[in-house]
Amino acid sequence: MDKGIFSLLAENLQHFVQYTGFANVTFGHIIMICIGLAFIYLAIKKEWEPMLLVPIGFGIIVGNIPFFPGLQIGVYEQGSVLNILYQGVIQGWYPPLIFLGIGAMTDFSALISNPKLLLIGAAAQLGIFGAYAIALLMGFSPSDAAAIGIIGGADGPTAIFLSSRLAPSLVGAIAVSAYSYMALVPVIQPPVMKLFTTSKERLIRMKAPRAVSQLEKILFPIIGFLLTCFIVPSGLPLLGMLFFGNLLKESGVTRRLAETARGPLIDVITILIGLTVGASTQADKFLQLTSVYIFILGAASFVIATAGGVLFVKFFNLFLKEGNKINPLIGNAGVSAVPDSARVSNLVGLEYDKTNYLLMHAMGPNVAGVIGSAVAAGILLGFLS
Template sequence: MNKKLIASLLISFLCMFSINAFASSTTHENVKVEEVKHEYKAKTLNELVESFYRTTGINSFLNPSDDVMTSEAHAEDARPMTTFEQTFGRLIMFTVCFVLFYLAIAKGFEPLLLLPIAFGGLLANIPLAGIGGENGMLGIIYNMGIANGFFPLLIFMGVGAMTDFTPLLANPKAALLGGAAQFGIFGSLVGAVAIGFDLQSASAISIIGGADGPTSIFIANRLAPELLGAIAVAAYSYMALVPVIQPPIMKALTSEAERRIKMPKLRKVHKLEKLFLPILILMMAIILLPESTPLIGAFAFGNFLKQSGVVERLSDTMQNSLINIVTIFLGLGVGSKLAADKFLVLDTLGIMVIGLLAFSAGTAAGVIMAKVMNKVSSEDNQINPLIGAAGVSAVPMAARVVSKVGQEYDKSNVLLMHAMGPNVAGVIGSAVAAGVLLSIF
């Protein structure tokens, strides 16, 4: 009985002590709150309205100096923003984003790429919000997977799982077309040096010539991280605009008779050939160009799992869920670099021009190589020169464009599978070119 009484008294004492301590703490906090409240200065109705107005986008456009975006949105590589960039610059970028919306929705130009990029650009140019800043949504996405080169590897893994090597194995000559189209990469390297970029920066810029977004991000992250945003925007813009850029070049370099050429049916490829090819490509990269193995390794891994036929769930995830999720984040992250203070500068505009010329040169080189190969091919084994344009790395966009242009002149002429050969070779070729540049510089 005495033990129970003693225990009850101890419990009562502890409860009273806890209550007193809590009350003391609360009182102390209340004093602090009162002190804070005491420091607050009452405002008139006019001052409240003015305070609200200063946080609106209207004030930000009319009085750019009040925009906190200038100090926190792009702290890492920001420079002083001029009045033009903050007002008219944003309006120009809004217009650019709406044009991209139009191309994606009304014209159907690669909406999977253009819509996330354009929407990211729209968000990046919203005043005051700081969405594109280091701690904003777009900034977090950019640092999470683009700045460190992680998203490109996941994209390559998904592309590998989606790729069918059958056209390339059935017609190995198509690899020459993929190689010829890489002329744009080395042409843009010379062009970038000519206008004042150093060799490392020029090497990073040059990959745009292959229209390979993931590889462009990967090599820029290693050689010229300060240009990463501009290079990513240029590379993905030209990837998405393949249906606009390539057809005029293809038509200018070929005759109507050449566009009507029907290619012989591809031979049947054994499953073991498709299974061993990604391993062979990876081993060659390891031996000759280890610098390219992150990209080629991710690509080979995705393709090997697909060709094995025993992990359909993993292959399906890489082809669909994984690549779709990464594409959303990648598009928004790239779009964050469409902010006026980053895009409307001479370096970025110069990179865009170099990229356009290089991509055009790569397309032309592929078509010309196909015409040359026709000269040494037999009459019953002719090559439609249009498929040379698919040698750039924009897979499968370039192959679809080739097929569409070919059917404009002969609806029965199906070039898609033939064009996939150089298209796949172009993906590997751009990764190899990146490895060469990384190993040198």
């Protein structure tokens, strides 16, 4: 009788042990948990994009807790809570909502006052297509190459949106890569900026932006939306929400809606997108050679995009009169990564002239980069889906 009870107890315990993480852990899980912890460390200690790296880092840990398959708890197990939340990434619901918030918090005044800065935002999209071409050469399919190339847009939501449509199996790696490099903008961009500029060019002083009227601020999202979406309708989800959010901000009569969009709404979506994207990096899906290639291509796309923006300003300056010239140090800001890349422009500018503040000028190409990367994503989606 006693023996029977002990035997049953031992059997139950053995059964229980099979369900624990200890019994199912692999070396891959350990590596991924370490990566997640590193993300959290960088976010808290170094303050690198903490709003993104904390949810993603913790999401990586959540996604790599080893478990016995079939319990409906994993992010890839249909019907699990994480899987339902992950649908927002896969189906592309979250990125447009984030764009709504971005629109509601973005001030386009710098761009409106000096609209030629829009062109820098276009030039910096070179990174996307440079990385696309390299990815094709490395043997990726056009859809995968486009999804990887969009990392060069330095815009997390856009990268997630496009990769969820063109290469759903790569969403995790692409999102982690995009957000990691966005956090590393202060490290990646300055050497490239210095490499392609002369000391004389770095000292160029730009005219102070003029005051922009309320009417211009209201017209910008409406005209911007109509023009860009008539040219690239496939960019509608991102551009529509971006400009709608901006109209809520600038109209002056929808303060509550704008505050919700740029406050609680974007916070909720950021939490969900960060956590689920992090959780999608399950070791068996993430630890592959493809992920390494994606990280290499991501870095390349950032470098090309930065160089594209800086070199375009130098080229553009050839046609501008003395006094109207643009400091090429703001070229890097065309890659989006709002507002970090604009901050980098300012810091590098101050290294050479302590009284030359480039921040406001760099905000122009910076927000133009958001529009440019959304347009580029729309084009890729239109061609390849």
